[in-house]
Amino acid sequence: MIEVKNVYKKYKKKQVLKDMSFTAEKGQITCLIGINGAGKTTIMKSIMALTPFDRGEILIDGKKINKDAYEKITYIPDRLTMLPNYTIAESFEFMADFYKAWNEQRATELLSFFKLNQQDKLSSLSKGNAAKVNLLLGLALDVDYILMDEPFSGIDIFSREQIANVFTSHLIENRGVIITTHEINDIEHLIDKAVLIGDGKVLREMNVEEIREMEGKSVVDVMREVYVG
Amino acid sequence: MNEYFKLVNFEVRRFSKLFLTLIVAVTVVQIIGAFMTSFNFMERVETTMAQKQLGESEYVLEYGAYNFQNFIFSEYFILSIVFAATILVIYVFFIWYRDWLGKSSFIYRLLMLPTARRNIYFAKLTAILLFVLCLVGVQIALIEVVQQIIHGIIPDQLRVDQSKAYIYSFDVLSFLYPKTPLLFILLYGLGATVVAVVFTAILFERSYHLKGILLGAIYIIISILVIAIPVIIQDITGYLYLNEIIGLTAVTSILTLGVALYLADYLLKRKINV
């Protein structure tokens, strides 16, 4: 379980995170929803210790993040995290070199799933294909938790469908996933839990099936209540 | 440890193309320099000898023979050294900033590697030192080559043959190649400390942004002052011997290096921002 407990962060005089708290279970897909600037990316970076926070605590399976945790949790940001002059094959080599959790077989499988060419240079990829490589590098790690920042934004519809297919496949099974989006429509039926974020805090944390069952509301209905009032 | 070596290997390979280009450029410029200074010298000698009806030995008596300074103080040698040094100084900064710049942010990957983050710092520091040492090595070889070229063009009578020890006592070279192994370690140790201080200042900037530039600048000034304490004491009191100054500077440098490493470790672990 990933536990975010009362996290505060100030950046350039703006309170980016104000008492942010939520949890994300293993084996579930947790979706952080909120408009741009709500603090979604900041909280992901905070979980990964890629940016400092002022107060509060973040635990991964009960422990603060340390170097070994990067074999257990990975983050797929909205940009490539490999040298642009590398080919996909060279990126694989790099990953294999540094991560015990790297699963070459799965990487190859994903390569054909996404119809990517190993010899392609990263800098020459289309936006959609770059997003797929990015996703691939994260998914091919045998980690328990995967954090994805806006995997659907700014890419074509077919790439989007392919990426959505990942969520229902064995590639995600039994792992804990946190995904951010400002557009819930694509994935409403894919997620277990929605965490509505606004202005640096959690406005509502809910199990989406429960909310449908108990209140007969869709995620969008709840969002309307929370954001529009 | 293993990860550290992997990272060093990675950092070296990453800069290797540009670095090889730099070495080729320096080599070409210095070899051209060897030819040009020799040919120019010979041309001057021949015109003067023809004009004034002098023999070779008379010319040497009158105007002096060719010696290695002709090359060392030529623009070819000086510019190539300055150029190489400039590129390396720029790379001291770029080796960090390149990871943040561009549409691909490699720093995400580096910071998410399952290894202590200080290894990234050590690897970059090691890479810079390796580049410097490699250039210094290439320069030794180049001096051999340049001497051979000069020997080939200028006849023995017109040339002063200088011993290696003498050549390496010239300003620039004595700085690059300190006489004793101990001096070598001290000088390059000081160099490494300076690079480490700059690295840590860069991490200040990367951690605290605008405020970080100020912090970094203050930090650099304090570090320089600490390293220079023995020199300052000497200036005020005139009390220390040269050996004592060197010894104390070694101590203050090690102290400064220690602080730089400690701060870098702290910033990378707790304060860094991507």
Next chain:
Amino acid sequence: MDVKFNNRDPVYVQVIRHFKEQIAKGFFAPGHVIPSRRELANQLKINPNTVQRAYKEMEEQKLIYTEGNMPSCITKDEAVLKSVREELITEAVQVFISSIKSINAPLPEIMELVQKKYEEAEQRD
């Protein structure tokens, strides 16, 4: 398999309903092997945990059964199959009645119209 899910009813309820419809129509014969949890999630583009929940519920309602490590199958219990069919029909009729009642139309007139329309529809098919 293409199912359109709405966003307000629990997805697992919609999955169960989809199964019941397939059973009532006879597309899922008794003993018919159903897809694994992951296969179905993938086909329907929904969360595997949701499918898991639907399967659990259907297992409890005896709509499906699992023997050991075998894949789950549609029940062979005639009584259950019959009741599924009845349930769906009753439900549809209920919906129909409640909307027709609001117009206050008399039953005989409705019955006649239902028969006529049903026959027309059959002919079209």
